[in-house]
Amino acid sequence: MPERTIAHYHQHAKHYQAQYNSVPAEEVHGDWAHLLAGRTQGQALDVGAGSGRDALWLSTLGWAVTAAEPAQRLRELGEQATGKRVRWVDARLPSLSSLAGPSGGYDLIILSAVWMHLPASERPLALQRLSRLLANTGLLIITLRFGPSDPARPMFPVSTAELNALARDTGLQMQLINTQASHDRLKRADVSWQTALLQHQTEPQA
Incomplete structure (x- = not known):
């Protein structure tokens, strides 16, 4: 992840904390939260955890949550918000080199x-x-x-086709939770979202 982007989130941490926390996690993740029903609450990893909103939500559901956030001030605010309920680490994509996961892996990872x-x-x-x-x-x-x-925090084009191809190359299988892009929870008319679920392949792919 570009240093410029991380520096921007660090410098404007209070703004982004307020923005993220203005929408409940249950609403933001309502299109996939049902997938957690019936699953054992194990180890969860929130990558780019920001204000800690999602990490705190998962912890209230019974998950043992690790939050990875490279922007120092945003991470500090998140730690204050979640207290000891969440373990915070300074780690960034693509390598997450400073993150040591549990021996059996994480049962849930969200980006x-x-x-x-x-x-x-x-x-x-x-x-x-x-x-x-x-x-x-x-x-x-x-x-x-x-x-x-956003010039201050560059965003690069994404596509479901690209993610699906990368998933196959990595031995993962992908499915879209919402086949049509959903509206932005912050009511930005020019922004929309899709959610993808990736899992390890259970059968060889043709």
Whole structure:
């Protein structure tokens, strides 16, 4: 992830904390939260955890949550918000090199509003690393943002076709949670989202 982007989130941490927290996690993730029903609440990883909103939500559901956030001030605010309920680490994509996952992998990994910040050249390495961190039966949730970039925090084009191809190359299978792009929860008319579920392949792919 570009240093410029991380520096922007660090410098404007209070703004983004207020923005993220203005919409409840249950609303933001309502299109896939049902996937957690009936699953054992194990180890969860929130990559690019921002204000800690999603990490705190998962912890209230019974998950043991690790939050990875490279922007220092945003991470500090997140730690204040979640207290000891969440373990915070300074780690960034694509390598997440400072993150040591549990021996069996994470049962749930989420990347909410993160993938578009990775240049296309970094995405294969990022997905390979996430695949290694994901438990054999774990769920990897990635949200894809469609809309204009922000010069202060560059956003790179994403597509479901690109993510699906990368998933296959990495030994993962992908399915879209919402086949049609959904509206932006912050009511930005030019921004929409799709959510992808990735899992380890259970059968050889043709």
